[in-house]
Amino acid sequence: MTPEPGAGRWADAIRVAALLAADPQACVGIRLRAGAGPVRDAWLRHLTDRLATGTPVRRCPPGIGDDRLLGGLDLAATLSAGRPVAQAGLLAEADGGLVVVPMAERLSPGTAARLAAALDTGTVAVARDGFFETRAARFGLVLLDEGLDDEAPPVALTERLAFDVDLRDLALRDIDGATASDPARRTPDRAMEPDDASEAVATLCAAAEALGVASLRGPLLAVRIARLIAACDGRSMLAEPDLAEAARFVLGPRATRMPAPEQPGDDAEPPPPQASPEDERPPDASADEAASERQQAEPPSLDDVVLAAALAAIPPGLLAALAAGQAPARGGKVGKAGAAAAAARQGRPIGARAGDPRRGRLSLLATLRAAAPWQALRRSETGAGEARAIIVRPEDIRITRYRQRTESTTIFAVDASGSAALERLAEAKGAVELLLAEAYVRRDRVALVAFRGRAAELVLPPTRSLVRAKRGLAGLPGGGGTPLAAGLDAAADVALAVRRGGGTPVVVLLTDGRANVDRTGTPGRPRASEDARAAALRFRAAGYAAILIDTAPRPQDSARALAEAMGARYLPLPQADARKLSAAVRAAGEAA
Structure with missing residues (x-):
């Protein structure tokens, strides 16, 4: 009876679990693609059951802080002893065992870098709070990847791991009764x-x-x-x-x-004829039997x-x-494309720094940690006894640092001139509608700038209303000249207003790059091209993230040169399907 494909994959997964349990450090680790559920839990039970008795297993949440991950100052022991007392971190606690990371696709680059360094060296070094310490940290890493197709854990970690197992489409019926050749312990x-x-x-x-x-x-x-x-x-x-x-x-x-298939060279000489079993077979032998004997005579x-x-x-x-x-596909990040920005009193805590508590939030633990190593010296200097337990000075004050994602605004600048209308304005509108829908899912704001005739117009100010955006796009007429410089200036003005408001602007320019109206509204291709290039250089100097989508039937050198002058990513519309357009906008926002 031929086993089901799911049962075979589960058997391989169990075999991998047994190998990982036999020597976590040799295997380095595994990326397990599976959502939270009974299948993943069953695999983790197989893994832990095969570990030697006493092997440490630690769970590492993706948002873990450096103090817990690497180790640091034991605040209570330090205050009691009057001298720095170190505390082991999670990686040192997992020495000789496993570190399990749920939701690994959400690991920050900093945490991934620290995990990768520990995997490479087998040690963790901590140098802060007045002491330096190195501890052994030899462990195997289990990344539980719960992301979608375009989400993935950091490549810096996945390429270091020996195994990559995908159990996303397995159900309980696929694993019931499945067995695997389990290596000896x-x-x-x-x-x-x-x-x-x-x-x-x-x-x-x-x-x-x-x-x-x-x-x-x-x-x-x-x-x-x-x-x-x-x-x-x-x-x-x-x-x-x-x-x-x-x-x-x-x-x-x-x-x-x-x-690649093997191809013999042109100058290769045919092999000399040799006696084969076919020559000694009776005339009525079948060709299949001869081929079978030939395969047996020449093993792979x-x-x-x-x-x-x-x-x-x-x-x-x-x-x-x-x-x-x-x-x-290697995956990437999804969600809001806003850039990370520092914040004084709200957002995600990312540590502490010396500062004035009137300009931020006091970090009590960090303040005590900074003051603790100096207590014995300060007591001897001031003559204070045990009655005053802690002596805190202004230089010890620490305030919490925060980081939050700024709101992203995608600004569509659409060429509605006669050349675009005659060629691909309808397809450009379709592409913009797809991007609008993607922006709406990410809860980003969108704005629409159209340029044709002699000037540019802000058709839709930044908004979250998908209905308003589609209505403004549907009513966009086509025809007239191509005031490309005016369109770039208008898009840059909107981007500047978004940036001043604390947001992250991303400009998506849809044009064929052939300007024929200058900044003053006067027709003339040479002057219009010079103005367009000057506007593109001004745009690049401002540092806005941008994508230029070439709407011509065939990719144009003028559009490619304009994208280079803008510092924008160039994407021809004939090759820009919905997925590529959305991924390009998202990547531009993250790089902003």
Whole structure:
């Protein structure tokens, strides 16, 4: 009976859990793509059940602070002793075990960098609050990825992990009764010499190159996992199944292209004729039997076996995309595209700094932490006894720092001139409607500027009303000249007003880049082009995030040059579907 595909994937996931439990540090970790539910909980139970007794497991929330993650000053002990007393952080507590990160797609770049540094060095260094300390932090990392298709944990972490397992479309019926070949619980043989498996290393490197795995971490991790598989199965030497399984688990999910078919060279000489089993067979032997004997006489090479195993691990959807020559999507952030900005009294706390409490909120713990190391010295200087428990000076005062996302406003500047109306104004309106809908989902504001004839017009001031935006777009007439400079000036003025109001402006300019009306409203292509370039340079100097969508039937050099002068991303409309347009606007907002 052929097992169901879901049962096979679950069996592989359990096998990966057993390997990770056998040696978390050798595996580095796993990215588990699965939403919160019984399937993910069952996998985590398999993982923890296989850990050795006493192995520490710590959960690391994505918004964890540096004090808890890395360690710092033990405030109570320091105040009691009158000298700095260090406290271990979460990573040091997890030494020799696992760190589980739920909602890993929400990890901040700073936290991801600290996790990556600990994975690379196996230590955590803390240098602050008057002391320096280094602690061991050798652990395996479990990233629980609950994001959508365009969300992903930081690449700095995922490329360091050996395994990438996707359980998003599995249900309980897929895992009931599924089994996996569980490696024996024994200490891996760490005394293996690298030279003992030189052929295995070359084979895995060749498979990684064929699959387009650019990072050297891929084949290095595959070699490490192959040795772990052999050691867990009680063997000191690598075998073909070890390499195939390691390639399937490590290299398959990292594939970015299909292997190129082997083509003989033009100058290759045909091999000399050799006697084959077909010559000795009776005349009535079938061709199928001859082919079968030929395959048995020529077994596949080790490289072919390992590469085939890695290809078998690629998900069907990704395999189809690779066959079509498309690179796999790596994901990105979704949600509001507003830039991060400092705030004095509201937002997300991001630490503390020295300052005046009248200009911010007092951080009591940070103030006590700054004052604690100096208590013994200050008591001896002032002659104060135990009656005055804590001596706080003005330089110890700390205020809380906050960060919040500013509101994003997408400003659409639409070329409604005669050339655009004759060519692709209708398609440009359709693209703008798609972007309007995306902006509405993100709860961003939108504004609409149209330019045609001799001037530009603010059709719609910044608003959150999708109905008003669509109504203004539908009533937008076309025809007349192309006052491109006036359109850029109007968009820049709206962006300036948004920035002064504390928002993040993102300008989306839809034009073919062929200006023929200057700033004064006088027709003339040379003067109009000069004014448009001057307006584009002024726009770039202001530092606004922008995208230029070329609305011409074919990409125009004039539009590309204008985008370069503006410092904007260039995107031809023939290649700009809804997904690409939305992703471009979102990326521009995040970079603002």
